[in-house]
Amino acid sequence: MSLQDASDSLIDALRARLGEAAIREGTRYHEEPRGRWRGRGPVVAPGSTEEVAEVVRACAEAKVGIVPYGGGTGLVGGQIAPEGAVPLVLSLERMGAIRTVYPEENVMVVEAGCILAEVQAAAEAEGRLFPLSLASEGSARIGGLLATNAGGINVLRWGNARALCLGIEAVMADGTVIDTLTRLRKDNTGYDIRDLIVGSEGTLAIITAAALKLVPRPAQVGTAALVVPSPEAALTLLALAHRLSGETLTAFELIHRQGPDFLSEVGPEVTRPFAEVPEWMVLAEVGLPEGGAPEEMLTRLFEAAAEEGLVSDGVIASSEGQRQALWTLRESIPEANKRIGAIASHDIALPLSEVAGFIAEAPGRLAEVAEGLRINCFGHLGDGNLHYNLFPPKGQRREAYKEQALALSRIVHDLAHERGGTISAEHGIGRLKVQDLARYGDKGKLAAMAAIKTALDPHGLLNPGAILPGK
Secondary structure, eight states, rough: OOBBOOHHHHHHHHHHOOGGEEEEGGGGOOOOOEEEOOOOEEEOOOOOOOHOOOOOOOHHTTTOOOOEEEEOOOOOSSSSSOOOSHHHHEOTTTTOOEEEEEEEEEEEEEETTHHHHHHHHHHTTTTTTTOOOOTTTOOOHHHHHHHHHHOOHHHHHSSGGGEEEEEEEEEOTTSOEEEEEEOSSSOOOSSSSHHTTTTSSSSOOOOEEEEEOOOOOOOOEEEEEEESSSHHHHHHHHHHHHHHHHEEEEEEEETHHHHHHHHHOOOOOOSSSSOOOSSHHHHEEEEEEOOHHHHHHHHHHHHHHHHSSSOOOEEEEHHHHHHHHHHHHHHHHHHHHHOOSSBBEEEEEOOHHHHHHHHHHHHHHTTTTTTTOEEEEEEEEEEEEEEEEEETTTTOOGGGTTTTHHHHHHHHHHHHHTOBBBSSSSSTTTTTTTHHHHHHOHHHHHHHHHHHHHHHHOOBBBBBSSSSOOO
């Protein structure tokens, strides 16, 4: 079935059914953070799950594709459709209620339009923690975070978004509502539809609500920036940190000097932990229960690491302000990257034992295509996720490398694949990496994915062109 353009008559009919408040205007619904594409299509924002189902049924009848829209923070173009028939953009922004909190059960039930920071604040009010944390938490919405199986800085201890979800409510391509908002930790009753829909980027169903896992809030948190001589040393330090801190190690970030250098060049202005920017450093954080002493634990880590030659300097935050300053440096790096202008950006993951080898090998292979590139390699070393971004030499613009960009990305992805890694660690596939998935994905898995898509969305209405090629 060929999809049709979203028509004025369809929007008029939805306006009559849902009210004027459901019809939205504005260019932001057709933009994405990196400015690669512009989307199209009228925007409808239902106010309830039944209204979402009504919109889906109307689109199915009119043969109009639907692009779900959360906070618009996705980096692979999953939230916009620049090509094909003009879709209807379905925004979840009006569905922002926190339905119920069960602090004794460590469970919270929220609607898909809830902003992550609001969920975190509601958990904190109950003395709990919702541990999903990332740079866009002030605008990213729960539905989109689950749809992309988002990661962030705390995956090392608490896992990706999928691991923090007990159940979902979702609308299928025919308008059927699936309600699996269970608060159960065990439920072995057939196929796990939740885990199938989480991470499907809106191509199998539209998530409208979720039951989320909370955890006890760590009573004491400690953060340290540690100078390491190399990625190999950082990996050995990671193993040492696990040995000394056990399951209390919350985050372990790797930062190459290119990130702080970019911050000096274009901002934002941040506080530097060291007078001279080190070639490599890690940002480590532990979260302890009542009675714990995180500064003592991090001091022991530093001393043990120094004895083994793994660290040469370090700063342990002695106040919340100092801790926030360390994290501000880390979380400001993507903004500096944006201001510089990347030729190509990559969200890869590798087995931990392959990370150092990848970092050592990649520059030489890239230099065969373009010499003098500035490489900003940073990310969540604790779970093997690197953001490996390529920039022109100082004084040059990325546009000069437009012809080489695809070849450069191919080198990065080929090398990650050769070493047992993945081309997408936490950002998803969206529209940016559809061809990459076809190139590197397991053929049996891709066939199974296509079969599932056909079974659950036979007419290709939901987010057409994302993950798999559109019909």
